Amino acid sequence: MKVAEKTKFIQPGTLIGKRIPKMDAPEKASGKTRYIHDIDLPGQLYGKILRSERVHARIKHIDTAAAKALPGVHAVITAADIVDQRPIGVAKDHLPLKTDKVRSLRDEVAAVAAESEQIALAALRLIKVEYEDLPILTDPAEAIKPGATLIHPEPRQPGGQDALKPSGPVAFTGKPDNIAMRFDYCHGDVVQAEAESDAVVEDTFKLHYVTHCCMGVSGMIADFDSSGNLLMYSNTQVPFLHKREFAEYLNMDPGRIRIIQPAIGGGFGSKLDIYPFEVICVFLARAAKRPVKLVFTREEEFISSPTRQPVLLTLRSGCKRDGSLTFRTVHTLHDNGAYTSWGATTPFVMMQTFSSLYRVPNCDYHTVAVYTNNPYAGSFRGYGNLQATFAVEAHMDKLAEAIGMDTLEFRLKNAQEQGEVSGQGMEFDSCGFKECLTTAAERSDFRRKFAENVKNRNAPGAIKRGVGIASMLHVGGGAKIYPSDGCGTILKLDDFGQVTLITGASEIGQGSETVLSQLVCEELGLPMSALTVVNNDTAITPWDVGVHASRTTFIAGNSALGAARLAKAKVLAAAARKFECPAEELDLRGGYVIKAASGEALIDLPRLMRNLHFSDKAELVMTTFYYEPPSSYQDKRYKGNVSAAYAWASQVVEVEVDTETGIVKMTKITAAHDVGRVLNRLGIEGQIEGGIVMGQGYALTESLIIENGVMRNPSFRDYKLVTAPEIPEIDISFIETMDGEGPQGAKGVGEAPAICVAAATANAIYNATGVRICGLPFTPERVYRALHGKGEKLYLAPEKAA
Template identity: 40%
Template sequence: MSEFNVVGKREPMLDAWEKATGKAKYTDDLSLPGMLFGKILRSPLPHAKILKVDLTEALKVPGVKDAISGRDIPKRKYGIVPKAKDEYALAIEKVRYIGDEVAAVVATSPEAAEEAISRIKVEYEELPAVFDPLEAMKPGAPIIHEEVPDNVSATIRKEFGNVAKAFKDSDFIFEDHFETQPVNHCPMEPQAALAMVDHFGKVTLWSSTQIPFFLRRNLATTLDLPESKVRIIKPKVGGGFGQKIDLYAKDFCAAFFAMRTGRPVKFVYDREEVFTCTRQRHPMYIYLKTGVKKDGTILAQQFRVIADGGAYNSTAPLMITLACFFIMLPYRIENLLFEGYHVYTNKPVGGAMRGHGIPQVRFAVETQLDIIAEKIGIDPLELRLKNAFQAGEPHPAKLLVQSCGFSETLKKAAEAIGWREKRGKLPFGRGVGLAGASFPSGVSNMSHISSGAIVKIERDGSVTLLTGAADIGQGAETVISQIVAEELGVRIEDIRITAADTEITPLDPGTFGSGVTLRAGNAARMAARAAKEKLLEAIAEKMEVSPGELEMKNRRIFLRENPDRGFSFEEAIKIYQYSDRPMPIIGRGSYFPPAKEPTTLLHEDGNFSPAYSFMTQAAEVEVDPKTGRVRVLKMVTAHDCGKAINPMLVEGQLEGSVVGGMGQALYENIIMEKGQVLNPNFLDYGIPTAMEIPSIESIEVETNDPEGPFGAKESGEGTQLSPAPAIVNAIYDAIGVRFKTLPVTPDKVLEALEKRER
């Protein structure tokens, strides 16, 4: 491939300066004249019928302009997965967890709104509640949603190959039980929404969202309006990690109150609401049985996975499906039986979170691989290399893997952590471990999943780019600008980008499933190419050559065979204009991930993603046997991200993701007592701070995927699949204790060490 000018460069994020100096405008920084402030009243009971909501006293508080309960809203359910809609914006007949939305008010000040919700009188009839999914699955357990009498709201049962026979053919069978804890995404920016309604009744909503176009659809549905009457604008968003793909009561309430009062309305969640009333990573019980040959070949795996979904579905069917299919990479597993259950409980709601159902199951698999390696006397690295999937191999679930650097990531991560010198050879208390993973780069074929882009070459030589892609802090706008700049042979500072406004920018599914760079990047590149072709046609005519002989680079258009013959970008635009061609020069692109046998997996097997990324995490840890404290000294993350459009942003993604995985392994846990979150704050919820962060080495294994723009694939989300098992495997190497329940906190380590001593 030829040398790139902008792609592959460590360009600072376009809005880095703005953010670092505090000038960037997030939803809560926006303000409109006459704006009202909203507040939501939440259920103090885990499960209860709502008998009566009396808003009278709330409406008497000075400054209060309106108040509603569930009975005042259109009876339209929403949910991010269409077939799993089970939630109203405000609870109508009953509440299902502590924090469920019951009523809402708007007032001229936040103080008045707070005062008002304290005056709302709600009569409940308390119902028996259930807090553990295993209990909730038993006959006779309290029913949380009437239409799901067994509380199992999503299931998957898939068999590939012949599992019973494969177990029979195995030399060794391993059976283990794992448990993972709920963790929160902890975006720095809490969820917020600001709405206004114009004279024609059109609602404009500024929202901290990852998916503006989906939000438009969901909001229109719940408001009972046509989509054309709803406009979503995404301002700066301070992180999402999956937590901002759902519609929340704040979105609905801001819009609904704006419609009722005619005034702009803002809702901002406080941190406790983010912890309790948005989404979290599903806690899971995982039973895993694996059969292997003496030489380490994995013959079969059988899973029984029970996910604690909390009170509502959110992404339930998709989550449990992903957990199934993505456990079939990065290793060759011909025979697999997966039974997964998403179970309602009277607790905070599970949703998509970096890795979406996979990290929990991956923790089980990777921990058990080390158990297997020890038992059959083979190095854990060798065991993984032996079973590593390779590009082009047929996949039992028909995933089409066109590029795969998994083996290389294993080798590179092992080398960087010092595997050969350290594994099993460090003094007591020090150890190394590793774990592998794979993740899709976007989703091939679901409704509403194509990306569009428009590129305009302006008269002064600048370029305007319209994309629907939602930059939520990961740097999507920077990366897509780099792609367009490269295609047009201009500088990144020549690009002006307008993004994520459903009324101005073309359709885009938004930021989820790690597809933005590939999907929106390809669309933008197509649009740039289309604009470029128009310009080249005019220049070719002028130079009396064919457009194919021309090249556009370094802000010049020239003959490839004779680079001295050509024009500057500005001259070329002038030539275009004087040739009586219409201005501006507009190129359009729409990209729909092509896939042979594409599928959502929800109904049948097939190819899920246009490309798959592969990665290995390796950890070195130090365990203090006196206190049980585990310190991660070093993390290595080797990631096959195809071509890194911006290596600095890829590193940022990898490092942030590794730290999140470390949080799940060692520090973070939503602690609950009878459905109440005991630690809904950063004081007691132990998200790792700068003090805990280890030295991180990011190794990018570039594979140049044929489908990705300039060969790019996913980075950052899949990275969070395997830091936890890598760390847990390193802890075993350090102290000889195997943990199958997360997080591995100092008290557990201490207890395990004491038990071993006895």
């Protein structure tokens, strides 16, 4: 006789807001994760690139005979060997292998595939290149002047001196000047507004070169199969965009290209564009008819990776005596470098901060991005927002001081609120800005310390204390910069109640696979152990725009949630048939189908799944969902609600300034972030701490030193990342505004924490010393010079907006 099973009741529980360890952490911590370095294919060759020895020169002759003759070398290629080369990049102004000229020191001149790295390096040394030097242009203010040497002179006539191979189709024909891109935005009337202002301030700010310093350097493997299909192991952040673009550059059917992403050792925006090394690696594999692996050295990573966009920026701002902002006028000069990557397009984000972080009724914004022979800039966590926020928040302090208003009060008076639409058309459906301001200020005792430090500026002693506040606005619900900002999900339940989440969203170390799994498990009432994530193969995963714009939790999260909801409906419908009750009375919890009202377990999920699969009306629970956010593409005047949600944050930085050495020590950072809702508390804390430390490096220590086009410090010895003992105490508060569109109310925060650290630090140094420093980073020497009246005089010429 069968004993009746005891009735089981499942208690409600939630994963949301819990501290969930990252799913990839055990593998990474134990050294088992396989990065691109760890992958080797049978028959694989090693690729190496010969880069220019000159900053700007005509290539007169390349002799590869000796390199080709070296035993173990399978391919040596130059532009002359690749007749179908096409220009790559955001403006299609960049040939992977240079034909006529080199325009910066990183330029690719030739490449080798050989049986070992040593042989490939030996072969590079045997290649002889004859150059004829051209005038070097490294100052964007010079490059913009009429009559300046042209970096990309037009027209590129077939047969002309600057001709590309006639057979290679060219989208880019050169430029009559050195201007790569322009951006002009305006709302209101700044002239009228200035006339009505009681206080007006103007400063020029200089934002420097930094680079991502991913622990995993760039690299890829290219492999053609016997049918000519191309498989790439790639660290890209945008596999689906790459697939299409590679097809275009290689003149291939996109259907024959497959991209697999091994575990990626950091991205931060650096892997958002296609770079010459990737195309060259494919050319080498094609020429050698063998798989080719090309991985950068650390020095190469410094020299040949994109940088954050360096900017010279003049800001003019005004307000009335009552503290209301009246206008902002911005002119920026972007050093584009020799070629155009995403750095040139940072104005898309910069203008949002000028126009919309605070309520400003009149705003004029102008950027000119200018070609030089310097390294070129790409996208980097924050995407121009660190630069813009640095200027805006300096002026918030200066204007408050000018009208004698408390600096926090001044910010609160102008802060955006829920329900507002900014001058640029951004719609703030959820907005915790004021709460961020007051929380960060209260938790750090900002007001008291601020007043005290001002009083103590002239007290004896070399060490001065300072406290500064800054805030930021950034997209938190995707960013509609392509016609689609969507992401697809395929969800599959198997006979054992295990779920496979197949998502287009890539994991680059930010914790996306964990947070997406969490959302699915929450919906299906399953433990995290029930989830397997597949997210790294374009032949399997559905479309996604890519990892950028802090979008993955929001967009891929909503997509995963959508697929999970469909799966849940299917499972509950099956259970409703089995138990002959309405599906609405059922729910999923703890791995069981339960009665929603009582929590009584009816059947465990694996058994129900087998019932479904093994019946004569067999059914699979496999769902798909595609999420496209309700945001809009900006119009030609850069107006529109570009994101489905916006993230806000305020950070208070406390410093000690040693006036006898210029050393700035960060002692504490108090951060308050409007994150919509905390999904994985452990994950979001890690992301915010990491972002703050990245911001600290931008503020204090990191700087790529470029002199006459030459990088002087391409190593971790002289490029100073922040080390562990320098990291200050970090106090994080989460403001949960429960965004109506966000998955479980969450918004994206990937970039947010890095954005306002430097701005708040500048304000803290001013609070400590009474000296405003408008250039970064705050290295001891820069600070010491400023304190002793020997600071840099920054100036942006009037022709900036010509």
